[in-house]
Amino acid sequence: MKTTLILVLLLSLITIPGLAESADSADSADSATSADLAGSTGLVIGGGGPMPTLMFLNLEDLNGSITVAGYPQINQVLFANGGGGYIGQLDGLRIGGFGLSGDTVSNSGSRSVSFDLAYGGIMVEKAVSNDDEFTVVLGTLLGLGSLDLRFISDIPVSFEDAVANPFVSSMSKEFFAVQPYIAFESKPFSWMWARLQLGFLWTLADQWTFEDAEFAGPPRTLGGLTASLMLRFGGGGRFPLDNLEAAIEALDNLELDSDSNEPDHADAAEDAETE
Numbered sequence: 714m715k716t717t718l719i720l721v722l723l724l725s726l727i728t729i730p731g732l733a734e735s736a737d738s739a740d741s742a743d744s745a746t747s748a749d750l751a752g753s754t755g756l757v758i759g760g761g762g763p764m765p766t767l768m769f770l771n772l773e774d775l776n777g778s779i780t781v782a783g784y785p786q787i788n789q790v791l792f793a794n795g796g797g798g799y800i801g802q803l804d805g806l807r808i809g810g811f812g813l814s815g816d817t818v819s820n821s822g823s824r825s826v827s828f829d830l831a832y833g834g835i836m837v838e839k840a841v842s843n844d845d846e847f848t849v850v851l852g853t854l855l856g857l858g859s860l861d862l863r864f865i866s867d868i869p870v871s872f873e874d875a876v877a878n879p880f881v882s883s884m885s886k887e888f889f890a891v892q893p894y895i896a897f898e899s900k901p902f903s904w905m906w907a908r909l910q911l912g913f914l915w916t917l918a919d920q921w922t923f924e925d926a927e928f929a930g931p932p933r934t935l936g937g938l939t940a941s942l943m944l945r946f947g948g949g950g951r952f953p954l955d956n957l958e959a960a961i962e963a964l965d966n967l968e969l970d971s972d973s974n975e976p977d978h979a980d981a982a983e984d985a986e987t988e
Contacts, residue, residue, distance in 0.1 A: 756803045756804070758947065761797055761946070762798070762947075764813065767941075768815065768830075775932050778931055786819060791815045796811060798945065802840065805839070806840075807840060807852075815830055830860055834890060839851050846899060847900075852895075855890070856889075859885055860885060860886050861885045863882070866879075868880070892914045897909045905946055910943060913938055
């Protein structure tokens with residue numbers, strides 16, 4: 714994790730505006746570069762918060778299979794709760810992650826189906842900001858998730874009835890998730906950012922598992938549009954390059970001092986012979 718944070722900070726320094734500007738002559742280029750290094754700053758932000766999400770899933774294959782067996786259709790609009798966060802540049806590269814989970818239950822008479830979905834992963838994104846108040850973001854999430862189905866075929870009327878008949882059947886499957894998205898950020902308060910994120914979730918799923926058994930079944934792939942609202946709590950700050958240069962210089966001086974303080978074995982031997 715520390716390595717990731719260091720890489721993000723270095724990338725934010727590399728993309729600071731003005732460092733790559735050319736000058737009319739070599740002398741003016743040197744002076745401009747020195748001025749930039751002395752006074753330029755890179756704005757690094759970070760934080761996280763809740764991320765309620767609406768998912769519009771394509772469950773036609775799954776609903777077609779379970780309705781044939783006499784069960785009600787699963788609602789294809791799913792509300793999911795979760796959260797996310799990131800660190801990076803206000804205008805540049807960021808890295809972070811988020812996780813979501815949601816469930817819905819469909820009933821028809823004595824039969825019901827519960828559908829649970831959960832997924833999360835790492836997100837990498839590029840932000841473009843025209844000022845400190847509005848930002849457009851393009852990104853992708855790569856992660857893992859799981860689906861859980863629970864079928865109830867009837868309600869038992871007695872203990873003996875519940876034991877004699879299999880009223881409940883549960884199964885689950887795991888999947889790989891890819892979710893490209895576009896987001897729009899604004900800053901209603903100095904201590905909070907609001908982020909509207911629109912994306913498309915695409916998954917590639919494994920087989921269903923029921924205890925130790927495995928078998929194929931829909932959906933093999935699962936996709937749909939997503940709409941999220943993230944409230945990010947966190948701050949940011951300038952990363953001054955002159956402070957970075959001062960720290961590097963201090964570190965070099967410290968190494969030089971430690972080298973000069975090391976005893977010279979040849980001189981020590983010479984002093985011993987003299988005595």
